[in-house]
Amino acid sequence: MTGARASDRRAAPRRAPRLWLFCQLAVRNVRRNARRSALTASAMVLGLAGLMWTRAISDGAHESWVTGAVRLGTGHVAVEAPGFAKSGSLADRLSPAQLADAEAALRAPGVAPLVRASAPQLSLSGLASSATAAVPVRIAGVDPAAEAAFSALAGRPVSGTFLAPDNPLGAYVGIGLAHRLGLGVGARFVVTAQAAGGDITGQLVRVAGTFRSGVPDVDDGLVFIQIATARTWLGTPGAATTLAVLLRSSRATGRVVEALRADLPAGVAVLPWQEAAPGLASAVRIDDWSGYAFLVILLAIVALAILNAVLMSVLNRSREFGVLQALGLTRRETGLVVFTEGLLLTTASGLVGIVIGWGATWLFWRHGLDLSALMGSDITFSGALVSPVIVPEFRAVQVLLCLAATLTIGIAASIYPARQAARIDVAEAMKFDR
Amino acid sequence: MSDDLAVRTHDLWKTYPQEPEPVQAVRGVTLDVRRGEFVAMAGPSGSGKTTLLNLLGGLTRATRGRVEVAGRDLTTLGDRDLAALRLTSIGFVFQAYNLLPVLSALENAEFTLLLRGVPAAERRRRVVALFAEMGLAGLESRLPGKLSGGQQQRVAVARAVVGEPALVLADEPTANLDSAASAALLDVMERLNRERGTTFVFATHDPRVMERAHRLIRLVDGTIESDVRPAAPGVAAHASP
Numbered sequence: 001m002t003g004a005r006a007s008d009r010r011a012a013p014r015r016a017p018r019l020w021l022f023c024q025l026a027v028r029n030v031r032r033n034a035r036r037s038a039l040t041a042s043a044m045v046l047g048l049a050g051l052m053w054t055r056a057i058s059d060g061a062h063e064s065w066v067t068g069a070v071r072l073g074t075g076h077v078a079v080e081a082p083g084f085a086k087s088g089s090l091a092d093r094l095s096p097a098q099l100a101d102a103e104a105a106l107r108a109p110g111v112a113p114l115v116r117a118s119a120p121q122l123s124l125s126g127l128a129s130s131a132t133a134a135v136p137v138r139i140a141g142v143d144p145a146a147e148a149a150f151s152a153l154a155g156r157p158v159s160g161t162f163l164a165p166d167n168p169l170g171a172y173v174g175i176g177l178a179h180r181l182g183l184g185v186g187a188r189f190v191v192t193a194q195a196a197g198g199d200i201t202g203q204l205v206r207v208a209g210t211f212r213s214g215v216p217d218v219d220d221g222l223v224f225i226q227i228a229t230a231r232t233w234l235g236t237p238g239a240a241t242t243l244a245v246l247l248r249s250s251r252a253t254g255r256v257v258e259a260l261r262a263d264l265p266a267g268v269a270v271l272p273w274q275e276a277a278p279g280l281a282s283a284v285r286i287d288d289w290s291g292y293a294f295l296v297i298l299l300a301i302v303a304l305a306i307l308n309a310v311l312m313s314v315l316n317r318s319r320e321f322g323v324l325q326a327l328g329l330t331r332r333e334t335g336l337v338v339f340t341e342g343l344l345l346t347t348a349s350g351l352v353g354i355v356i357g358w359g360a361t362w363l364f365w366r367h368g369l370d371l372s373a374l375m376g377s378d379i380t381f382s383g384a385l386v387s388p389v390i391v392p393e394f395r396a397v398q399v400l401l402c403l404a405a406t407l408t409i410g411i412a413a414s415i416y417p418a419r420q421a422a423r424i425d426v427a428e429a430m431k432f433d434r
Numbered sequence: 435m436s437d438d439l440a441v442r443t444h445d446l447w448k449t450y451p452q453e454p455e456p457v458q459a460v461r462g463v464t465l466d467v468r469r470g471e472f473v474a475m476a477g478p479s480g481s482g483k484t485t486l487l488n489l490l491g492g493l494t495r496a497t498r499g500r501v502e503v504a505g506r507d508l509t510t511l512g513d514r515d516l517a518a519l520r521l522t523s524i525g526f527v528f529q530a531y532n533l534l535p536v537l538s539a540l541e542n543a544e545f546t547l548l549l550r551g552v553p554a555a556e557r558r559r560r561v562v563a564l565f566a567e568m569g570l571a572g573l574e575s576r577l578p579g580k581l582s583g584g585q586q587q588r589v590a591v592a593r594a595v596v597g598e599p600a601l602v603l604a605d606e607p608t609a610n611l612d613s614a615a616s617a618a619l620l621d622v623m624e625r626l627n628r629e630r631g632t633t634f635v636f637a638t639h640d641p642r643v644m645e646r647a648h649r650l651i652r653l654v655d656g657t658i659e660s661d662v663r664p665a666a667p668g669v670a671a672h673a674s675p
Contacts, residue, residue, distance in 0.1 A: 028536035323532045328521025328549050330514050427494040
């Protein structure tokens with residue numbers, strides 16, 4: 001006999017069967033200690049399900065915050081004259097032609113499906129005066145029909161109604177402001193502001209209704225009047241300071257801004273909500289990162305738990321790895337056996353976790369997560385009116401994030417045990433025989 | 435190295451760094467084992483039997499000296515080449531059987547063939563034939579935990595010899611077996627030696643193994659004390675070259 005058969009030696013360099021063998025060994029070893037594997041996997045399942053669900057809830061909460069904020073202000077996207085955001089002056093307004101261009105741009109095929117509503121606004125600072133008081137206010141001239149679709153306030157009258165087209169002198173007033181001016185529905189008061197020509201001019205209006213947003217600045221200092229009335233009063237026919245655009249999802253903001261900027265001339269500014277409401281954008285960012293930090297800690301704990309379980313398994317099976325090397329596996333391949341096993345366990349359990357997390361998200365997506373018992377019916381956050389019912393958001397990026405987390409945990413938790421298995425001293429491992 | 439030799443060592447030393455003094459487990463062993471020999475290495479505990487066996491199998495590195503198996507000097511080989519040599523040229527049988535618990539008897543036995551890339555049908559054919567020869571027919575699909583000690587050790591022997599290596603190293607193969615199982619195992623190994631020409635080197639305390647050995651090497655304190663061929667009457671006992 002001259003050692004291995006020649007045909008065997010020729011076949012030896014083939015590596016693919018070995019990888020398949022390692023996968024088979026990994027599957028069987030995971031099944032071999034079913035209870036230990038199940039306990040280890042449960043940490044991963046819970047971790048990934050938690051990751052999936054909390055990201056969906058967090059994204060849903062952020063969407064709720066943003067939507068609440070932009071519907072009190074200038075939308076996800078504000079089309080304005082350059083400089084208006086800083087000056088707030090009527091001098092920085094869109095001409096009728098610019099406004100028409102902007103409205104046409106919103107009807108473009110690439111943009112229109114993303115847009116939920118748009119509303120021209122003629123907005124400026126002024127003074128509201130009644131028989132009892134005079135209060136500095138923000139006056140918003142709006143189109144009643146367009147604003148009703150856009151603003152969160154149109155549908156929240158405390159008394160009376162929102163503006164109606166057949167009531168040109170109607171005013172929709174914050175509840176705090178109405179109290180300060182001593183106004184009720186039907187009462188008259190005067191709004192005064194600087195007109196386009198520079199003169200200070202007043203307009204008599206009548207309270208059509210009052211609203212409550214829950215945001216003090218808005219309730220105490222905002223007056224809606226009809227844009228047609230405002231244009232006549234201020235001498236700005238056909239003009240608007242802002243074309244406020246509400247999107248179906250805040251995630252489309254970047255795309256719409258990009259498309260409008262490409263479409264509109266240089267004399268028109270297109271601002272995303274992050275620029276119009278930097279405080280809210282920061283709050284979302286901070287909440288996002290603090291959420292991620294928490295999840296990283298959670299997943300690190302999961303990874304350590306899995307690492308511990310895999311490492312214990314390796315230490316208990318040192319003789320087995322010694323045998324593998326004695327039979328002809330290299331150190332690297334021995335490590336690969338353990339690595340495959342750890343990766344298989346984490347990947348399989350991670351996928352189960354993602355599916356469970358997805359299911360839990362779907363359950364809450366149907367009815368939302370109602371926090372009103374804890375926080376009341378309306379919550380204000382960073383100048384935004386927020387619904388207490390959080391509807392989780394499904395996003396492909398969440399799944400990608402979870403898959404990336406699964407692989408990261410799998411690799412991180414398997415590398416060290418694999419190295420330990422690869423470094424086993426075969427002769428020492430076999431000493432357990434005695 | 436002559437083609438006739440399965441293994442050759444020259445002035446082989448193994449020292450373990452240990453406090454307060456290093457331990458010299460193998461001290462200057464020079465030994466030739468011809469192909470087809472059935473050799474037992476005996477000696478008291480601590481005499482260096484297992485260390486020498488590990489050196490012959492490339493499981494541990496020599497401190498000094500040379501080990502040649504199938505014409506290749508193990509002391510010059512890297513990890514990868516050493517693993518390849520173990521795969522193609524050396525079979526191991528351990529005291530505690532050491533079958534892989536998640537593989538069936540057949541899968542354990544064909545393991546080295548699979549690593550060599552031998553096609554599945556050929557692997558199965560060879561293992562089934564060997565199992566029949568070794569009294570293991572019908573046990574192919576059983577997991578090690580469902581086999582008796584003697585059966586497990588026979589599967590381990592099948593795993594060691596199925597690839598027709600130049601050398602099979604067996605460390606106390608009968609230590610965990612009762613008399614009947616030991617005898618049956620030795621019968622199998624003797625037959626494989628006789629009919630297939632498989633070279634066996636045992637490390638053993640077991641007098642039954644020593645009785646059957648065609649050559650008995652006694653180790654004391656890491657050196658060869660005697661090297662005789664009791665099974666070959668008329669041949670004078672001689673020291674290994």
